[in-house]
Amino acid sequence: MKRVRIWIKDRIKFLRSMKLGLFVIIFVIGLIPCMILSNILLHSYTRKAVDIRTADVTNQLHIISDHLITHKYLQVNASESIDAELSQLSNLYNGRILIIDQDLKVIKDTYGMSQNKIVISPEVIRAFRGETVSNYDDTDGYIEITMPIVENTVSDDGSTGSAIRGVMLTSVSSDTILNTADSLKDISRLVNYLVAVVLLVIAFCASLILTRPLKRLGTAISDVKEGYTSNPVMVRDYIETEHISEAFNTVFSRMKLLDDSRQEFVANVSHELKTPMTSMKVLADSLLVQEDAPAELYREFMGDITREIDRENQIISDLLSLVKMDKTAAELSISQVDINALIELVLRRLRPIARKKNVELEFVSMRQVSAMVDEVKLSQIITNLVENAIKYNDDNGSVSVKLDADHQFFTLEVQDTGIGIPEESLGHIFERFYRVDKSHSREIGGTGLGLAITRSAVLMHRGSISVDSVEGEGTKFTVRIPLVYIAG
Numbered sequence: 001m002k003r004v005r006i007w008i009k010d011r012i013k014f015l016r017s018m019k020l021g022l023f024v025i026i027f028v029i030g031l032i033p034c035m036i037l038s039n040i041l042l043h044s045y046t047r048k049a050v051d052i053r054t055a056d057v058t059n060q061l062h063i064i065s066d067h068l069i070t071h072k073y074l075q076v077n078a079s080e081s082i083d084a085e086l087s088q089l090s091n092l093y094n095g096r097i098l099i100i101d102q103d104l105k106v107i108k109d110t111y112g113m114s115q116n117k118i119v120i121s122p123e124v125i126r127a128f129r130g131e132t133v134s135n136y137d138d139t140d141g142y143i144e145i146t147m148p149i150v151e152n153t154v155s156d157d158g159s160t161g162s163a164i165r166g167v168m169l170t171s172v173s174s175d176t177i178l179n180t181a182d183s184l185k186d187i188s189r190l191v192n193y194l195v196a197v198v199l200l201v202i203a204f205c206a207s208l209i210l211t212r213p214l215k216r217l218g219t220a221i222s223d224v225k226e227g228y229t230s231n232p233v234m235v236r237d238y239i240e241t242e243h244i245s246e247a248f249n250t251v252f253s254r255m256k257l258l259d260d261s262r263q264e265f266v267a268n269v270s271h272e273l274k275t276p277m278t279s280m281k282v283l284a285d286s287l288l289v290q291e292d293a294p295a296e297l298y299r300e301f302m303g304d305i306t307r308e309i310d311r312e313n314q315i316i317s318d319l320l321s322l323v324k325m326d327k328t329a330a331e332l333s334i335s336q337v338d339i340n341a342l343i344e345l346v347l348r349r350l351r352p353i354a355r356k357k358n359v360e361l362e363f364v365s366m367r368q369v370s371a372m373v374d375e376v377k378l379s380q381i382i383t384n385l386v387e388n389a390i391k392y393n394d395d396n397g398s399v400s401v402k403l404d405a406d407h408q409f410f411t412l413e414v415q416d417t418g419i420g421i422p423e424e425s426l427g428h429i430f431e432r433f434y435r436v437d438k439s440h441s442r443e444i445g446g447t448g449l450g451l452a453i454t455r456s457a458v459l460m461h462r463g464s465i466s467v468d469s470v471e472g473e474g475t476k477f478t479v480r481i482p483l484v485y486i487a488g
């Protein structure tokens with residue numbers, strides 16, 4: 001069942017194609033007006049032809065009406081010339097003429113069927129009132145004209161007038177008109193077929209031409225997707241295709257950048273993890289080749305190996321924290337934290353390290369600060385910065401941690417009197433594995449990940465971190481974090 005559904009879906013997929021849509025629109029928009037126009041023309045031809053025929057017949061009837069009066073046909077009811085005239089007219093128009101006198105009696109029927117019968121119809125009544133009435137019956141195909149037979153009179157006082165002496169009721173066939181209309185209909189049908197064929201070709205070509213830029217865009221994008229090329233995609237035929245090309249290029253270059261940095265990161269990680277391994281291997285190998293190595297040498301080398309293992313451990317745990325930071329901010333466990341107490345706790349923990357270098361640790365609290373933060377991550381931020389300030393300090397130097405706040409943010413400044421950071425390195429220190437002086441840092445024991453972790457943690461809190469440093473004089477890191485965490 002599912003297969004059948006997929007098969008049907010595949011078959012009717014083309015219905016959603018833009019090419020088909022354009023094809024249908026062009027075809028329909030072209031054909032419908034053509035059909036409407038031919039219909040209108042056909043109808044107006046028929047109407048015009050009926051009007052002309054009616055006018056013709058009416059003219060003829062007027063002439064006959066005059067003759068009827070002159071020959072006193074209505075009174076005498078016999079005139080060969082009138083009869084001939086009437087039969088000629090009825091033959092000419094393939095029609096029937098009835099002459100009705102004032103008593104509504106048919107005195108002449110060219111078909112001879114209603115002779116002497118009485119005719120009362122609304123048209124006849126209207127004609128006796130002086131109106132000429134014409135009707136067109138398109139179903140039976142005839143035109144009916146009812147007109148009064150009028151005699152001009154001159155009264156005794158010399159004034160002229162007119163009197164209706166009878167009515168002529170005529171019906172003429174409109175077959176010739178209908179035949180012409182039929183043949184015109186055939187021609188128009190033929191023209192419509194021709195137009196439809198031409199439109200089919202035009203619609204087909206137009207839909208192909210109009211959708212060609214989209215096809216080109218699709219091909220260019222799939223070329224990039226398949227990896228045949230990494231050139232930017234650009235189809236400028238329509239504004240829309242240009243926009244899509246630009247959007248695609250932006251997304252693609254962002255992805256490329258991401259991919260490059262991921263590759264660089266993997267290369268860095270491998271390198272950093274390999275370095276302690278290599279040292280350990282060298283140390284172990286050199287012990288193995290010496291057959292009677294003294295116990296002190298063993299102890300010394302083992303001590304070195306242990307240090308390398310610690311370093312490897314440090315790198316791995318730093319990497320793990322970094323990976324965790326890369327995940328969404330939903331991982332933050334936010335709570336109301338007393339920042340002053342937290343700083344004091346961190347400083348208490350780091351004091352032994354500071355003491356080793358005889359570095360003075362000082363905490364300057366401008367006010368009591370309580371903020372909504374992730375306590376573990378904030379303590380990691382403070383630890384990293386203060387640890388660096390001690391590590392990269394001169395012996396007998398000092399580190400000052402200052403805490404302040406306004407109504408929106410709290411600010412943490414970690415200032416040291418250490419070696420400082422060269423200007424050209426300031427832009428890089430937050431990068432993963434970046435260290436200003438690799439050999440020196442190694443001696444000190446850094447992994448190059450501390451500030452990257454710190455920065456990620458600050459950003460997760462929607463805060464900011466900046467650095468000011470003068471080489472040989474000291475460094476100041478400033479962290480600003482909102483007092484209230486707003487998710488989203």
Ligand code: ADP
Pocket residue numbers: 384388389390392416418419420421429434435436437441445446447448449450451452475
């Ligand atoms: P590391 O583990 O090497 O300390 P970090 O990411 O914490 O790595 O720091 C990156 C580099 O920035 C350090 O190697 C060091 O060269 C420099 N740096 C960081 N903090 C300080 C500081 N307070 N004074 C001088 N240099 C610093």
